[in-house]
Amino acid sequence: MNQRRRGSTSVRQRNLDLVLSHLPTGLELSQKEIAEATGFSEATVSNLTAVLVEQGRIEVTAGRRNGRRANLLSRAAPSRGVMIGASISRHRIEVLGIMPDGEVVRTPTIERVAPFEYADDLRRIVDAVEELSLEVPVSSIGVGLGLTVDPVSERVGSVVSSGPEVVPGFSSSWQPADLRSDLAERFGVPTTVLNDADAGVLGELRAGAAVGSQDVLYIQLGDGVGGGLVFGGRLYRGGRGGFSGEIGHLSFDSEGPLCICGNRGCLEPLFGEALLAKVEGVHGRMSIREFARLAGAGDPACSKALRELASPLSRSLANPVALLAPERVVVGGDLSIAGEAMLAPVIEASHAFGWAWRGEIVLAELGQDSVCIGAAYAAADAAMRD
Numbered sequence: 001m002n003q004r005r006r007g008s009t010s011v012r013q014r015n016l017d018l019v020l021s022h023l024p025t026g027l028e029l030s031q032k033e034i035a036e037a038t039g040f041s042e043a044t045v046s047n048l049t050a051v052l053v054e055q056g057r058i059e060v061t062a063g064r065r066n067g068r069r070a071n072l073l074s075r076a077a078p079s080r081g082v083m084i085g086a087s088i089s090r091h092r093i094e095v096l097g098i099m100p101d102g103e104v105v106r107t108p109t110i111e112r113v114a115p116f117e118y119a120d121d122l123r124r125i126v127d128a129v130e131e132l133s134l135e136v137p138v139s140s141i142g143v144g145l146g147l148t149v150d151p152v153s154e155r156v157g158s159v160v161s162s163g164p165e166v167v168p169g170f171s172s173s174w175q176p177a178d179l180r181s182d183l184a185e186r187f188g189v190p191t192t193v194l195n196d197a198d199a200g201v202l203g204e205l206r207a208g209a210a211v212g213s214q215d216v217l218y219i220q221l222g223d224g225v226g227g228g229l230v231f232g233g234r235l236y237r238g239g240r241g242g243f244s245g246e247i248g249h250l251s252f253d254s255e256g257p258l259c260i261c262g263n264r265g266c267l268e269p270l271f272g273e274a275l276l277a278k279v280e281g282v283h284g285r286m287s288i289r290e291f292a293r294l295a296g297a298g299d300p301a302c303s304k305a306l307r308e309l310a311s312p313l314s315r316s317l318a319n320p321v322a323l324l325a326p327e328r329v330v331v332g333g334d335l336s337i338a339g340e341a342m343l344a345p346v347i348e349a350s351h352a353f354g355w356a357w358r359g360e361i362v363l364a365e366l367g368q369d370s371v372c373i374g375a376a377y378a379a380a381d382a383a384m385r386d
């Protein structure tokens, strides 16, 4: 009997989780729509949602669907607290809080410099979270990280087998680190760590240029090149190791420059330092964000350097677009701040995307906040599952 009871409980729990997974934070769906998405009957969905309402995990409001009155379901706010979203990239740490009323509050950007020790980065994030939670308690913490992250364990991985010390900006102290556990223990709230481009596409899906899209290819252009994928309206994080959407490491030229992944001809080594080196003779040393602002303002040297990327972008993006036929390609990352100057080379590249593709290419709308906002939503989603 015990066995059987345990079995039914776990089936019901799985069904509850399935309903929740089809109801992302920020969306309102009718019971009929959830029934269609999950394959359950409407009666089953009605029973399951009653349990979720009782648990305080979803809310029901009166609304309309196809001209008729309908009960619309949405996720309940995880708690009356601040949702923290953070980004750790090669050169910077950024932390923001989404307040219960939706206001976004940012802490000052933290510049990262060598030796890029994990303990230092952890302390900086803890300080920023404490600053954001002086008046409102923290409800969840999400961190988008410029490394691969296993979707199950959420431990950091690497784009190379020899360890993350060869990924610029991350010393070997990051390899054994467990950022999720360290933050969760420190603040006692649900915490999620995911790859920064995965967080970026989620941010754009929930609050930016990909709202309402089902299938999205997100390319993050900045110090390096990242990629994020959304299928059927949900973030795709790949299998064990979290190595998915790595557009920057699709090799398209066997004679191209050597990449940190060990291949030749990836997009990754053409961005970041290589891009800045092209204009150093004109502008001296600067950051990618400064480069993007200058390119956006029409600076000839920066604009020319971006235009020269159209050809490698077309060779690199043609295959994933042909394979996935995304509804929308979203261009994000620090270089998206350049606006049309960055979008134009990608649109030019799209001539090589194949004869049948009819998708759109758009700029990210959240700019440098895509990763932090997406990480905050990812953590809120995880909090609802716990």
Ligand SMILES: [Zn+2]
Pocket (backbone or CB within 6 Å): 248, 249, 250, 259, 260, 261, 262, 263, 266, 268
């Ligand atoms: Zn590579």
